[in-house]
Amino acid sequence: MSxxxxxxxxxxxxxxxxxxxxxxxKFVPETLMNALxxxxxxxxxxxxxxxxxxxxxxxxxxxxxxxxxxxCAEQLTHRLGGPRIYLKRExxxxxxxxxxxxxxxxxxxxxxxxxxxxxAETGAGQHGVASATxxxxxxxxxxxxxxxEDIKRQELNVFRMKLxxxxxxxxxxxxxxxKDATNEAIRYWVSHVDDTFYVIGSVVGPHxxxxxxxxxxxxxxxxxxxxxxxxxxxxxxxxxxCVGGGSNAIGMFYPxxxxxxxxxxxxxxxGKGLDTPEHAATLSLGxxxxxxxxxxxxxxxxxxxxxxxxxxxxxxDYPGVGPEHAYLKETGRVQYTSVTDDEAVEAFQLLSETExxxxxxxxxxAVADAVKSARQMDPEQIIVVNLSGRGDKDVASIQxxxxxxxx
Amino acid sequence: MTSIxxxxxSIVDKKPLFIPFxxxxxxxxxxxxxxxxxxxxxxxxxxxxGVPYSDPLADGPTIQKASLRALKNGITxxxxxxxxxxxxxxxxxxxxxxxxYYNPVLQYGIRRLFERFESSGxxxxxxxxxxxxxxxxxxxxxxxxxxxxISLIAPNSSERIERIASQAxxxxxxxxxxxxxxxxxxxxxxxxxxxxxxxxHARVPVAVGFGISSPEQVAELAPHSDGIIVGSAIVxxxxxxxxxxxxxxxxxxxxxxIKTFVKHLxxxxx
Numbered sequence: 001m002s003x004x005x006x007x008x009x010x011x012x013x014x015x016x017x018x019x020x021x022x023x024x025x026k027f028v029p030e031t032l033m034n035a036l037x038x039x040x041x042x043x044x045x046x047x048x049x050x051x052x053x054x055x056x057x058x059x060x061x062x063x064x065x066x067x068x069x070x071x072c073a074e075q076l077t078h079r080l081g082g083p084r085i086y087l088k089r090e091x092x093x094x095x096x097x098x099x100x101x102x103x104x105x106x107x108x109x110x111x112x113x114x115x116x117x118x119x120a121e122t123g124a125g126q127h128g129v130a131s132a133t134x135x136x137x138x139x140x141x142x143x144x145x146x147x148x149e150d151i152k153r154q155e156l157n158v159f160r161m162k163l164x165x166x167x168x169x170x171x172x173x174x175x176x177x178x179k180d181a182t183n184e185a186i187r188y189w190v191s192h193v194d195d196t197f198y199v200i201g202s203v204v205g206p207h208x209x210x211x212x213x214x215x216x217x218x219x220x221x222x223x224x225x226x227x228x229x230x231x232x233x234x235x236x237x238x239x240x241x242c243v244g245g246g247s248n249a250i251g252m253f254y255p256x257x258x259x260x261x262x263x264x265x266x267x268x269x270x271g272k273g274l275d276t277p278e279h280a281a282t283l284s285l286g287x288x289x290x291x292x293x294x295x296x297x298x299x300x301x302x303x304x305x306x307x308x309x310x311x312x313x314x315x316x317d318y319p320g321v322g323p324e325h326a327y328l329k330e331t332g333r334v335q336y337t338s339v340t341d342d343e344a345v346e347a348f349q350l351l352s353e354t355e356x357x358x359x360x361x362x363x364x365x366a367v368a369d370a371v372k373s374a375r376q377m378d379p380e381q382i383i384v385v386n387l388s389g390r391g392d393k394d395v396a397s398i399q400x401x402x403x404x405x406x407x
Numbered sequence: 408m409t410s411i412x413x414x415x416x417s418i419v420d421k422k423p424l425f426i427p428f429x430x431x432x433x434x435x436x437x438x439x440x441x442x443x444x445x446x447x448x449x450x451x452x453x454x455x456x457g458v459p460y461s462d463p464l465a466d467g468p469t470i471q472k473a474s475l476r477a478l479k480n481g482i483t484x485x486x487x488x489x490x491x492x493x494x495x496x497x498x499x500x501x502x503x504x505x506x507x508y509y510n511p512v513l514q515y516g517i518r519r520l521f522e523r524f525e526s527s528g529x530x531x532x533x534x535x536x537x538x539x540x541x542x543x544x545x546x547x548x549x550x551x552x553x554x555x556x557i558s559l560i561a562p563n564s565s566e567r568i569e570r571i572a573s574q575a576x577x578x579x580x581x582x583x584x585x586x587x588x589x590x591x592x593x594x595x596x597x598x599x600x601x602x603x604x605x606x607x608h609a610r611v612p613v614a615v616g617f618g619i620s621s622p623e624q625v626a627e628l629a630p631h632s633d634g635i636i637v638g639s640a641i642v643x644x645x646x647x648x649x650x651x652x653x654x655x656x657x658x659x660x661x662x663x664x665i666k667t668f669v670k671h672l673x674x675x676x677x
Contacts, residue, residue: 017540027509027536029465030571031561031585173471174462183464190465191586193563290510290536291462303483304514305461 014324018207019295021330023323026206028186028293035193040208042113047215052108059104060219063137064094066101068220070227070384075354082374083237083381087357088224090248090388097360097389098220098248099130103199105216107134110197117141117192120199121185123150123178123244124314124362125157126389127201132166134199142166145185147176150314157393175308178318182292202245203322206293210322217251224384225255232382238263238373241386242365243336244280244316246325248388253334263335266325267369269311270338280309282321283329283336291320297329312341312401313361313394339368347371348391348398360389361398410555412502412531412577415452416612416633423629424452425673426614428506428638430470431456431487432477433645438652442645443494445662447501449669454499455533455636458487458507465508465535467589469639472646484515488527495528502530504557504577509537512545521548531577533557539571549576560605561585562595572608578634581605581615589639590620594628602631626675637672644668 018024018040026036046052060066068089077085090098103120110118118140122128128144135142144161148170151158158168169188174180182205189198203210203217228236239256241249243266253264271279279285282297289298291306299307299319311317328334339347344361347368352358359367363386370385377383391398416424427446431439443454459477463470484507491503512520512534524530531554537545542556549556555577560568562585572579581602584595595601598615605613615628616636625635645652648661 025541026538027541028538029535029561029582030538030559030564030567031582033538033540033561033567034563034565173468179462183462186464187467187587193585289513290508292464293536298510300510300514302514304511305478306510 014207014211018211020324020327023288023295023326024207024210025295026293027290027295028206029190031190032193032206036206036208043109043208043212046109046112052112056105056108060101064100064104065092066219067223068092070224070231072231073355076351079350079354080371080374082379083377083383085370085374086228086236086382086384087387088220088252088384090220090386091357091359091363091390095126095130095133096392097126097130098217098251099127099201100133101219101251102201102213102216102247103127103130103134106197106199106212107138107140110140110199111138113197115195115197117196118199119143119145119185119188119196120201121145121178121181122201123147123181123317124393125150125154125161126315126393128166129157129160131199131201132161132164135166136164143169143188145169145171145181145188147171147178147181149176150178150181153314154393178314179306186292202247203250203324204245204292204294204320210294210324213247214250214254214324217247218254220248220251220386221253221255224252228382228384235259235262236382236384237377238265238381239384239386240265240267240366240369240373242267242316242362242388243283243321243325244269244318244362245320246322248386250322250324252386257333264333265369266334266336267365268336268338269313269316269365270340271310271312273340274338278310279338280311280316280318281338282319283325284338288326294320294323296323296326297321312344313365315360315362316365337369339365343368345398345401348394357387358391358395359387360391361394363388364391410531410553410577412453412504412555413611415502416578419452421452423614423632424634425450425669426453426455426616426634426636427451427641427669428455428457428636429645430459430473430477430642431490432459432480432482433473433642434476434649434652435480436482436486436490438658439490440493440497441658441662442665443499444497445665446669447499449666450673451501451669453502453504455504455506455638456487456491458484458505458511460508460511463508465587467587467639469590469642469646470588473642476649484511484520488523488529491527491529503528504531504533505529506533509534517544517548521552521554524552524554529554531555531557533559533580535559539574546574562597562601568605569608572605572610575609575611578612578614579605579609580636581613581632583615583617583619586617588617591618594618594624598628599631622672622675625672629676640672641665641668
């Protein structure tokens with residue numbers, strides 16, 4: 001792939017077509033076009049409206065518990081004997097992951113648009129829980145589309161959503177996972193577009209979603225930037241974050257894009273290995289295509305049929321990726337790499353042992369990348385890991401995998 | 408030059424034209440050829456040939472399942488182009504329009520696909536997830552080869568109607584109601600005024616589809632449209648007769664049922 005010259009001036013957003021370079025756009029049925037334009041128009045107006053942001057910021061502070069700490073992981077640093085490692089503690093955000101930042105933003109937006117009904121798709125259940133939470137808090141009616149396979153795997157999150165009053169819509173089409181839940185949510189939206197707001201959980205989907213979700217998540221990077229300057233009086237050398245759809249990564253990277261000395265690295269799920277068909281490494285092994293309304297990198301066969309991704313982590317188990325990531329890959333500004341199931345589980349245990357922090361399996365991929373990178377870096381360097389979520393939801397499956405006995 | 412698709416509307420002495428949809432390769436490519444022939448014999452004026460896709464997000468359960476049945480047979484776009492040739496050899500003379508999602512087109516190559524249309528007997532294309540904002544490259548090749556890209560208009564397209572209609576070729580595909588494909592009891596309450604508005608801006612014929620499955624609906628829509636598109640209702644008969652259609656010995660039984668259904672569907676008009 002030839003590298004195009006990065007143009008940091010245009011990096012501040014998609015163009016008026018919703019494109020990041022050649023990626024993004026709106027590849028949806030005509031029935032949704034006016035809804036997307038209406039959403040874009042409302043959002044563009046609210047973006048300039050200080051009262052919208054002050055309400056959102058109040059909720060993020062008082063309800064979600066922001067800002068989240070930037071924590072110096074001294075034991076982990078010591079264990080690896082390399083650069084100082086900081087963790088951005090999105091796992092301490094209310095509901096246990098960064099997902100709430102976006103769900104709150106879109107929930108407020110839905111209310112401003114006079115829509116009392118929201119729908120959401122979910123894989124592992126984190127975005128479903130965040131959406132159900134916001135619906136309860138803001139008095140909205142919430143339907144969550146979830147693949148039958150995932151409903152089985154994520155019982156606890158299904159119950160959390162129900163507890164907060166959301167209705168779970170089981171999806172039995174296709175492979176019964178996140179991609180099909182998203183298809184079904186889009187289909188439902190096409191039929192109910194006049195009174196329903198679709199809360200998309202990642203920086204994917206048609207414009208304006210990738211831009212909007214990024215804007216709601218960039219608080220992660222903005223806080224991190226301030227915190228690291230306070231603590232270290234300089235920027236980090238490396239920032240690493242896991243990428244499924246890519247919302248925590250974009251949120252973290254975005255405020256650092258013009259800091260050319262900071263290496264930004266997105267970590268995809270290599271599953272059972274890139275030399276096997278069982279992975280979810282879209283940017284490493286996919287090629288450009290269209291999924292869920294956007295032109296982006298896509299895991300697909302030679303006929304353009306969407307491939308079935310695999311990862312031990314249900315949140316990274318997605319065949320597409322946010323179009324802005326596709327663009328950042330082509331410009332070369334962000335490096336994309338991948339980590340296997342085994343490496344992620346190893347990192348999951350390592351962080352638990354050294355710091356008493358059980359990370360989400362998704363976030364464990366970023367930790368694993370930090371572990372690898374630390375070996376090639378000096379003690380005076382700094383790594384920031386975006387710890388996008390906590391691991392409670394994964395404990396049962398890890399217990400099964402490790403046969404009950406932690407080491 | 409006007410396309411064969413557009414000319415068909417003026418040549419055929421019938422209103423509205425009958426445009427059935429079938430999924431290529433459901434339940435087999437051989438059956439698809441026979442079904443197309445049977446549809447022509449029962450009065451189809453054009454045929455929409457669906458390219459099976461893994462993620463058909465504009466389709467309801469009936470066509471999703473048809474897609475899956477066809478994909479299980481490993482059907483590719485090349486197979487479908489070849490099947491179109493077989494349909495021509497079997498005596499199918501009505502226009503054949505490819506109905507496909509955008510990604511398979513993109514992966515095949517837009518230019519490469521359009522360049523194969525003439526020799527494959529394909530007369531046009533419908534891409535439900537390619538709105539006018541994104542259709543420039545496809546439109547360029549459609550214009551260049553004279554194989555029109557059919558545009559869709561929805562009941563909520565409002566101020567977009569004029570813009571879409573002004574660039575439309577072949578015919579305009581009006582979506583009868585908000586939602587995905589599939590049979591429904593009720594069409595959009597403002598369907599007549601919607602079709603009327605589209606006609607005001609249209610330079611090409613106006614057809615309507617999505618959810619049409621009964622003679623009453625056809626009769627109701629007939630005075631307001633130049634063509635009626637019926638998909639899921641026919642696909643459901645194919646689904647029910649999967650085994651019968653796969654066996655060359657019994658295939659004619661299923662084909663007879665399809666013919667009977669089409670006659671019934673059009674009984675209020677003809």
